[in-house]
Amino acid sequence: MEAGGSRTATEPSSAGGGPSPYIPAGQSIAELTIKAVVIGLALNVVMLTANMYLGMRSGMTISASIPAAVISMGIFYGLRRAGIGGTILENNIVQTMTSAGEALAAGVIFTIAGVTFLDQPIDIVGTAAVAVLGGLLGVLFMIPMRRYLIVDKHEELPYPEGTACADVLEAGNEGDDGVKLISFGFIVSFIYMWLANGMAAFRTTLQTAFSAGQTRGFAIGGDFTPALVGVGYIIGPKIAGYVFGGGLIAWMMLIPLLITGGFVPESAADAALIAQADAVWDEYIRYVGAGAMIVGGFYAIVSMRGTIVDALGTAFEELRGSAATATDSRKRTQRDLPMKLVVGGAVLIALALVAVPQVQVGILGGFIAVIAAFLFVAVSAYLVGVVGSSSNPVSGMAVATILIAALALKSTGVNDPVVVLMTASVVAIAAAVAGDTSQDLKTGYLLGATPRKQQIAQVIGIALSALFAGWILYFFNEAYGIGSDTIPAPQAGMMALISEGVLTGTAQWGMILIGAVFACVLILMDVPVLPFAVGIYLPITLATPIFLGGLLRAGIDKYVARKDDEDGTLAAQATSRGRIVAAGLITGEAIMGIVIGALYITGTGAASGAPFALGLAGDTQTILGGVAIVALIGLFTASVLRNTGNVADA
Structure with a gap:
């Protein structure tokens, strides 16, 4: 075991206001090493491939930071047995590089894959160019915001995956009670998701729709998976409540009003009530959420204006040479890549967006892409601090970009939806990468890593992912056909549809305006906009389990508070x-997601549905799903409260 001290939630840092890092700023240990880079790059490609497949199959990707950290710990454990060893900060570099592949995958499959719905082939070189330019923008634009979001807002923004990843690495490094706890959570989640998705023993998604009087279409439900409950526990009841509140407004107010008023898409007119609710959400409510996120994004930028101005001021000083050594004079844990590199890199990327023919965005598209990327990098970095990377609504930001870009481009005579889609792709990739980068930097902040080295690792990971992304996307399109039953790529299809819709004048501008007005009302009430906007945009099946996790946190905290002493140790x-x-719950589900994806890719088991389905009836699966979530909550609560007060703080 390497040297290092435990970090607790209440222990102040030497600088004041935040936790003491696991590795003190004055201590230097191995971090960005060749060993860490090689392992990180290998895992990067694996996660990239798995997430591109899973994302096109299900419409969602998984956060790779925690599973990468767990896999890396296993590798380093084997290396220690061989006498080579590794440090906790090397482990952190591995998960930083690995998660870059997952983040870039989300942006690519949600947008670039949409060209196939427009009867265009996958351009391997063009995909690589857009991916690397958008990914680098995400890393660079996050750098000036790091201190504000990660350090100054430490208590307000928990960054659930980043915090959980730090806990994973610390637990593995110390090898005490923490290892048992995370292993327990991992095993429970792994088995839970194998029974649900590998064998179809029960349903994780439980939802229903009903009527009240003459009003039809009230809908409620949840996708009760261990990871979502775990995210809710980490972010706590307050933020989880905001997200759930947005979901209730969408599914228990707006959707019933629209269905009762006859605004049901023709394709779902004769469908069951829950299918009608889903169709209305897909056709109208997403636009409401996108409108709210646009206003919330601008408001977030305005709220951060002081930090951004200070960061840009520092950049200009460095460009003039008056602060060339300022970064190097800071503590190790406060050193970012030079601000002049951020400014110079952004300028070069903006030029490349216009000059590289495969990117296809043109001068106006390039300008929109850079400005929108800056806006939504801030939004994404803030949002993942609230709800986590797995619930980061990258597609919502892409929708907002498509709306803005299509309007601007249409006014100049552009009528090619591919140009709009490529512009949105740059922004979606930048937003996804920024969300991942901020989670990784949160992990590094808690562990005592050097931000500059993490940022370099992220850039290396982005470059490798971009090189492979086009080939992988091309392979899946040739093997299965993007848009097929095997990989329907729902997000990409929606982006292509909206791009055409705006250019042809069929977009839902009224719904966007409603969302924008709703966001303004929330701002006037001094209520956080973005968590509510996320709740509106995401399915209620995601908001509900997150809220359940928040309630679980509140219940356990209240129970423990009754037994606690005055200093709050318990x-x-x-x-x-x-x-x-x-x-552990998040890790187990993420790794099982990769296992299931590997089974599909290799053709093991059934070609559709669960690979090894038990063949249970639907009603039986539903009942067992209810039993499973109750059992999960019981096991979680028992593991947290068991021996509390008799073991050292993990």
Whole structure:
């Protein structure tokens, strides 16, 4: 085991206001090494491939940071047995590089894959160019915001995956009670998701729709998976409540009003009530969420204006040479890549967007892409601090970009939806990468990593992912056909549809305006806009389990508070234990997602549905799904409260 001290939720840092890092700023250990880079690059390609497949199959990707950290710990454990060893900060570099592939995959499959719906082939070189330019923008634009979001807003923005990843690495490094806790959470989640998705023993998604009087279409439900419950526990009841509140407004207010008023898409007119609710959400409510996110994004930028101005001021000083050594004079844990590199890199990328013919965005598209990327990098970096990377609504930001870009481009006579789609692709990739980068930097902040080295690792990971992304996308299109039953790529299809819709004048501008007005009302009420906007945009099946996890956190905290002493030691201990178990839940589901994806890719088991389905009836699966979530909550609670007060804080 390497040297290093435990970090607790209540221990102040030497600088004040934040936790003490696991590795103190004054201590230097191996971090960005060749060993870490090689392992990180290998895992990067694996996660990139798995997430591109899963994302096109299900419409969602998985956060790779935690599974990468767990896999990396296993590799380093084997290396230690061989006498080679590795440090916790090397482990952190591995997960940083690995997660870059997952983040870039989300942006690519949600947007670039949409060209196939427009009867265009996959351009391997063009995909690589857009991916690397958008990914680098995401990393560069996140750098000036790091201190504000990661350090200054430490208490407000928990960054659930980033915090959980730090807990995972610390638990593995210390090898004590924390390892047992995370292993327990991992095993429970792994088995849970294998039974649900590998064998179809029960349903994780439980939802229903009903009528009240003359009003039809009230809908409620949840996709009760361990990872979503774990995310809710980590972010806590307050933020989880905001997300759930947005979901209730969408599914228990707006959708019933639209269905009762006859605004049901023709394709779902004769469908069951829950299918009608889903169709209305897809056709109208997403636009409401996108409108709210546009206003919320601008408001977030305005709220961060002081930080952004200070960061840009520092950049200009460095460009003039008056602060060339300022970064190097800071503590190790405060050193970012030079601001002049951020400015110079952004300028070069903007030029490349216009000059590289395969990118196809033109001068106006390139300008829109850079400005929108800057806006939504800030939005994404903030949002993942609230709801986590797995729930980061990258597609919503892409929709907002498509709306803006299509309007601007249409006014200049552009009528090619591919140009609009490529412009949105740059922004979607930048937003996805920025969300991942901020989670990784949060992990590094808690562990005592050097931000500059993490940022370099992220750039290396982005470059490799971009080189492979086009080939992988081409392979899946040739093997299965993007848009087929095997990989329907729902997000990409929606982006292509909206791009054409705006250019042809069929977009839902009224719904966008409603969302924008709703966001303005929330701002006037001093209520956080973006969590509510996320709740409106995401399916209620995601908001509900996150809220359940938040309620679980509140219940455990209240129970422990009754037994606690005056200094709050017991409460801090329970919080730490719960966070580690939640990290295990997230890890187990993520790794099982990769396992299921590998089974599909290799053709093992059934070609559709669960690979090894038990053949249970639907009603039986539903009942067992209810039993499973109750059992999951019981096991989680028991693991957190068991021996609390008798073991050292993990």
